[in-house]
Amino acid sequence: xxxxxxxxxxxxxxxxxxxxxxxxxxxxxxxxxxxxxxxxxxxxxxxxxxxxxxxxxxxxxxxxxxxxxxxxxxxxxxxxxxxxxxxxxxxxxxxxxxxxxxxxxxxxxxxxxxxxxxxxxxxxxxxxxxxxxxxxxxxxxxxxxxxxxxxxxxxxxxxxxxxxxxxxxxxxxxxxxxxxxxxxxxxxxxxxxxxxxxxxxxxxxxxxxxxxxxxxxxxxxxxxxxxxxxxxxxxxxxxxxxxxxxxxxxxxxxxxxxxxxxxxxxxxxxxxxxxxxxxxxxxxxxxxxxxxxxxxxxxxxxxxxxxxxxxxxxxxxxxxxxxxxxxxxxxxxxxxxxxxxxxxxxxxxxxxxxxxxxxxxxxxxxxxxxxxxxxxxxxxxxxxxxxxxxxxxxxxxxxxxxxxxxxxxxxxxxxxxxxxxxxxxxxxxxxxxxxxxxxxxxxxxxxxxxxxxxxx
Ligand code: F0G
Numbered sequence: 001x002x003x004x005x006x007x008x009x010x011x012x013x014x015x016x017x018x019x020x021x022x023x024x025x026x027x028x029x030x031x032x033x034x035x036x037x038x039x040x041x042x043x044x045x046x047x048x049x050x051x052x053x054x055x056x057x058x059x060x061x062x063x064x065x066x067x068x069x070x071x072x073x074x075x076x077x078x079x080x081x082x083x084x085x086x087x088x089x090x091x092x093x094x095x096x097x098x099x100x101x102x103x104x105x106x107x108x109x110x111x112x113x114x115x116x117x118x119x120x121x122x123x124x125x126x127x128x129x130x131x132x133x134x135x136x137x138x139x140x141x142x143x144x145x146x147x148x149x150x151x152x153x154x155x156x157x158x159x160x161x162x163x164x165x166x167x168x169x170x171x172x173x174x175x176x177x178x179x180x181x182x183x184x185x186x187x188x189x190x191x192x193x194x195x196x197x198x199x200x201x202x203x204x205x206x207x208x209x210x211x212x213x214x215x216x217x218x219x220x221x222x223x224x225x226x227x228x229x230x231x232x233x234x235x236x237x238x239x240x241x242x243x244x245x246x247x248x249x250x251x252x253x254x255x256x257x258x259x260x261x262x263x264x265x266x267x268x269x270x271x272x273x274x275x276x277x278x279x280x281x282x283x284x285x286x287x288x289x290x291x292x293x294x295x296x297x298x299x300x301x302x303x304x305x306x307x308x309x310x311x312x313x314x315x316x317x318x319x320x321x322x323x324x325x326x327x328x329x330x331x332x333x334x335x336x337x338x339x340x341x342x343x344x345x346x347x348x349x350x351x352x353x354x355x356x357x358x359x360x361x362x363x364x365x366x367x368x369x370x371x372x373x374x375x376x377x378x379x380x381x382x383x384x385x386x387x388x389x390x391x392x393x394x395x396x397x398x399x400x401x402x403x404x405x406x407x408x409x410x411x412x413x414x415x416x417x418x419x420x421x422x423x424x425x426x427x428x429x430x431x432x433x434x435x436x437x438x439x440x441x442x443x444x445x446x447x448x449x450x451x452x453x454x455x456x
Contacts, residue, residue: 210249
């Protein structure tokens with residue numbers, strides 16, 4: 001097979017920090033062994049998140065200069081609204097400062113105390129807003145999603161049987177909407193099939209339940225459909241995306257991922273009445289419906305980014321780069337979540353460090369060891385992220401104990417991926433020497449951000 005390269009060339013560069021091992025050791029200690037607390041000036045390759053970390057194109061940087069900063073009726077807002085309508089197909093759009101701003105407004109408007117919001121695995125901020133408004137989140141993702149070793153082309157799919165059971169138990173009138181994430185971040189960046197989206201939509205509509213997408217990584221989902229679902233292999237990602245959204249009533253969007261910008265988001269819907277009510281809340285929490293917490297220049301960059309994100313060459317390279325990293329690890333026998341997802345490679349820390357108890361925070365310890373070894377920064381997604389049970393006060397113990405190597409869009413070359421792979425491989429060879437951690441400071445809420453640890 002012929003090799004292919006990045007479908008872009010580099011116009012501006014940013015120097016990377018190259019610390020010595022001793023300097024990294026000091027930085028890690030200072031950060032309480034929590035990668036969230038390491039200064040970016042001490043990080044060599046930053047794989048903490050793909051959120052807001054994309055490189056913008058020359059056209060996006062050019063668009064920044066075109067920002068119309070009028071308080072009301074900005075031209076830049078019109079351009080963003082048109083881009084969302086063109087590419088996503090919704091009738092109404094409201095800008096928000098980022099994804100959770102849209103989640104807040106949607107949750108407030110649709111949820112009543114005692115409601116249930118089913119979804120395909122939780123995301124931290126999404127669930128927090130649902131719960132703040134009095135709803136219980138119910139996980140209705142297929143069972144396969146909870147097993148990191150299982151190969152399945154659409155591990156993000158919704159289990160219609162679980163949805164039916166919930167409706168049978170609580171009644172459709174207690175379910176204001178179902179939240180469908182495309183792709184599913186916490187399951188490892190796993191996609192939902194078009195068939196599943198279609199079935200879920202028709203089933204929900206027959207019962208009067210709305211379907212709202214968490215569209216954060218929707219272009220990546222569309223690419224997986226093109227690759228894996230019969231009948232879509234010759235369709236463009238942009239056409240597939242339009243069909244996906246036709247099976248929903250609206251969406252929340254974190255523009256910091258698939259819209260290729262550093263900040264921004266939106267709430268979109270087709271219903272006129274919901275739109276009218278959303279306009280009233282957007283002014284309370286975000287800003288005028290014509291900027292919603294974004295500068296005019298940010299809206300220009302996002303409009304341009306939305307069009308660039310559905311370029312077939314761009315998205316093929318994006319998913320290809322994640323796979324390039326993941327495949328090297330698979331080839332060397334490193335346990336990672338299978339199949340390789342859209343935005344990240346997830347190390348299975350339970351398998352990687354079987355000598356550690358869950359209470360010794362294997363994923364946190366592995367992320368710390370990776371930083372110490374090479375300056376590559378990853379993120380714990382396991383027992384620390386899952387927090388404590390509100391009632392019993394015990395640690396929540398999710399089945400998945402993972403370290404996420406998240407790839408920013410258009411930022412690193414495959415040489416950087418090689419460095420990350422080499423570091424993981426060298427740790428894997430001496431994995432028995434990696435010790436656990438104990439938590440010495442635990443914040444009451446969203447503890448993973450600020451918790452501090454020390455070696456046991
Ligand atoms: N939904 C999903 C699936 C996400 O991954 C995120 C953010 C949000 C909603 C919230 O969007 O950050 O713009 O308010 N995920 C980031 C991450 C933080 O690192 O995975 P936001």
